Amino acid sequence: MxxxxxxxxxxxLARPELLNAVKANLRLLDDVELHQESAAGKLVVVLEARHEQQILQRIEQINNLPxxxxxxxxxxxxxxxxxxxx
Known part of the structure; x- marks a missing residue:
């Protein structure tokens, strides 16, 4: 496998006033794609990884972004x- x-x-979900900074930080992460956004601070993000643990780690990393x-x-x-x- x-x-x-x-x-x-x-x-x-990001603070609307920090949306551009959040998007910039997300673009720095490997295997992360931004697909949709709203001015209210919502983003649709797609992740790809070889192992499920990498997905979980990336989600935690995203949750910790300013x-x-x-x-x-x-x-x-x-x-x-x-x-x-x-």
Missing amino acids: DDALHIASLVV GVLNAALIYHELLDSAGEQQ
Whole structure:
């Protein structure tokens, strides 16, 4: 299962006045993609990792960024080496 890929999506709630700083910090993280945002401070973020523990560590890291109020896991998918869902 070494070739498995974990894909997770999160909703990140940030302080609206710090939204640009939060986005800049998120862009510095490996395997993090920003997909949608609202002026109210909500961001849709997608993570990719080889191990589930990496997803959990990244969520904790995001929660600890200045200006982030909460990062909530919305979806988690595990793909095998052939790209099929498990």
